[in-house]
Amino acid sequence: MEEQLKKQFGERIKKDFNISPYFTLKMQTKAEFYIEALSIDDWKEIVQFTSINKIPFFILGGGSNIAVLRNVIPGLVVRNRYMKKEIVQETEEYTDLLLSSGYPMSLVVKETTDAGLSGFEYHLGLPGTLGGAIFMNSKWTKPVSYVGDSLVEGTIMDREGNVRREKREYFSFAYDYSRLQDTREIFLEGVFRLRKEDPDALKKRAQDSLAYRKETQPFGVATGGCFFQNISQEEKELHNLPTTSAGYLIDHAGLKGHQEGAFVVSDKHANFVINTGQGKPEDLQKMLNLIKSTIKEKYGVDLKEEVQVV
Numbered sequence: 001m002e003e004q005l006k007k008q009f010g011e012r013i014k015k016d017f018n019i020s021p022y023f024t025l026k027m028q029t030k031a032e033f034y035i036e037a038l039s040i041d042d043w044k045e046i047v048q049f050t051s052i053n054k055i056p057f058f059i060l061g062g063g064s065n066i067a068v069l070r071n072v073i074p075g076l077v078v079r080n081r082y083m084k085k086e087i088v089q090e091t092e093e094y095t096d097l098l099l100s101s102g103y104p105m106s107l108v109v110k111e112t113t114d115a116g117l118s119g120f121e122y123h124l125g126l127p128g129t130l131g132g133a134i135f136m137n138s139k140w141t142k143p144v145s146y147v148g149d150s151l152v153e154g155t156i157m158d159r160e161g162n163v164r165r166e167k168r169e170y171f172s173f174a175y176d177y178s179r180l181q182d183t184r185e186i187f188l189e190g191v192f193r194l195r196k197e198d199p200d201a202l203k204k205r206a207q208d209s210l211a212y213r214k215e216t217q218p219f220g221v222a223t224g225g226c227f228f229q230n231i232s233q234e235e236k237e238l239h240n241l242p243t244t245s246a247g248y249l250i251d252h253a254g255l256k257g258h259q260e261g262a263f264v265v266s267d268k269h270a271n272f273v274i275n276t277g278q279g280k281p282e283d284l285q286k287m288l289n290l291i292k293s294t295i296k297e298k299y300g301v302d303l304k305e306e307v308q309v310v
Ligand SMILES: Cc1cc2nc3c(=O)[nH]c(=O)nc-3n(C[C@H](O)[C@H](O)[C@H](O)COP(=O)(O)OP(=O)(O)OC[C@H]3O[C@@H](n4cnc5c(N)ncnc54)[C@H](O)[C@@H]3O)c2cc1C
Pocket: 024, 058, 059, 060, 061, 062, 063, 064, 065, 066, 080, 101, 125, 126, 127, 128, 129, 130, 131, 132, 133, 134, 135, 136, 137, 138, 139, 140, 180, 185, 186, 187, 188, 223, 224, 225, 226, 308
């Protein structure tokens, strides 16, 4: 595999590459092979090559929603660094803006609010890339706003490297869900319809949601965000629970502050696991198992990971 990859991509291929810094949870892990994709042509070349040569590949965006439970990710890890922004069309009311999947969400929010374009302002403080946020349909809940809300159409690639465009409906966005999670297609870029509004009003909304985030969540620490999805309304009723909040259940099971190696359950918000040092994948696995089994035992509920477990 090494020879094939080096022949095709030369020095761009890194072997046994330390990818820990690219995850917000910072667990210690490596990529068997690693490459960065900088354009759609890059993505095509990489995906077609891996498909023909049957090399497994893993897409890494901003690494803010991934828990790696192994020391090495086998095959090729492709980190998305494709950056593009272009106005497609404009009316008095809105702008259709093309944004690439490798665009960091922090820049998406800053640049659109500065330009007086509404659609992303509640996501100030959301880490990661636009591609990861579309894959996850990342959300803000006060008020409810999903990253997929303003998508008009997206350009996607299948696992053989074929590119096509799909309208918003194709993505079947729902809570923490887009169809890409089932098809494993790659989101390359999208056109977003953004309403024109006063930039100061947008910046105020953005700052208010950031302030709320800082008040309620651990901030500036190594974490993967909320680890588990909230339970459904039906489960809440079935088990006679006061809330659907996974954080509440973990907290009331007495797990705040629980430690496995360098990983600890946050004191501020029990659905956040924090890496306080050189956290190892096996300790993260132990933490995950312990939380799930404790909640099952105490409440009869099966918690489902919100983070993508690799
Ligand atoms: C401090 C903190 C706060 C957070 N707050 C929120 C929040 O408010 N709301 C919320 O919903 N989430 C939140 N998250 C979770 C996370 O930030 C989001 O899910 C984020 O949008 C993931 O983007 P990413 O680029 O980091 O994706 P990654 O973590 O890199 O990847 C996540 C998944 O998407 C896949 N993927 C990535 N890019 C693509 C692509 N272009 N095409 C296809 N698949 C792709 C990956 O293979 C992986 O399976 C938070 C996380 C942290 C650490």
